[in-house]
Amino acid sequence: MDFGPTTYYDGQQLMGLASKFTVNSGASDVDGAILCTNAGTTTEKNITEWAKIGGADIKLETVEVFPEAIEKFKAGTCDLVTTDGSGLVGQKASNAEGVDWIIFPAAPISKEPLGPVYRQNDSQWGDVVNWVVYAMIIADEYGITSANIDDTAVADMAPELGRLFGGEGELQTAMGLSADAFYQVIKQVGNYDEVYSNNLNPVGLVREGSLNARFNEGGMIYAPPAR
Numbered sequence: 001m002d003f004g005p006t007t008y009y010d011g012q013q014l015m016g017l018a019s020k021f022t023v024n025s026g027a028s029d030v031d032g033a034i035l036c037t038n039a040g041t042t043t044e045k046n047i048t049e050w051a052k053i054g055g056a057d058i059k060l061e062t063v064e065v066f067p068e069a070i071e072k073f074k075a076g077t078c079d080l081v082t083t084d085g086s087g088l089v090g091q092k093a094s095n096a097e098g099v100d101w102i103i104f105p106a107a108p109i110s111k112e113p114l115g116p117v118y119r120q121n122d123s124q125w126g127d128v129v130n131w132v133v134y135a136m137i138i139a140d141e142y143g144i145t146s147a148n149i150d151d152t153a154v155a156d157m158a159p160e161l162g163r164l165f166g167g168e169g170e171l172q173t174a175m176g177l178s179a180d181a182f183y184q185v186i187k188q189v190g191n192y193d194e195v196y197s198n199n200l201n202p203v204g205l206v207r208e209g210s211l212n213a214r215f216n217e218g219g220m221i222y223a224p225p226a227r
Helices: 043-055 068-075 087-092 096-100 123-142 159-162 182-190 190-197
Strands: 006-011 012-017 032-040 057-064 080-082 101-104 112-115
Touching: 006 080, 006 087, 012 043, 012 087, 032 043, 032 068, 057 068, 057 190, 068 080, 068 087, 087 096, 087 101, 096 101, 096 182, 123 182, 123 190
Parallel strands: 032 057, 032 080
Antiparallel strands: 006 112, 012 080, 012 101
């Protein structure tokens, strides 16, 4: 498999009862805890190494799929659960009991970049996947959205946007796409921020101030120039 651009910078965190932990809790605070997570995964390896480095003695209760870990946590079998932070936020938002849960530490214990995956050594398809992502990021940088993309003629846009949306110097046809392919992506789906806001903001994954902010706003979301 080959990996496309990172579309979400994630990291492993822990979740426990707010009555026992805070967002500032660390390894010393989980000493003696029973912790549920998926068996045979990097998640299990990460938490084991983190606890060892921090001098915490934890007991791992492993399961085949993460929903089982959540059920054990809700039943009180586990003191904590751990997986990627975005997954924990989703579980917290979708469970009524989530109001009593806290995710910590504030700085994740691992780096877990997420993005598209495609067949290995298929450079043509890889270019298409990569540039769909890049087009959405570049449109976001210029403030071009699904709602306003038709407000300005392609010929009157900034040169980079003109190329991206099918104007002179476009590269889409060389990828086997129509010249307006990326225009259609923005028109029908939206730019990066629209997709993020529609899908992640509702569960509490706010982009502002995170690694997923624009590169010129302190984040790491960045695309190469379209030229």
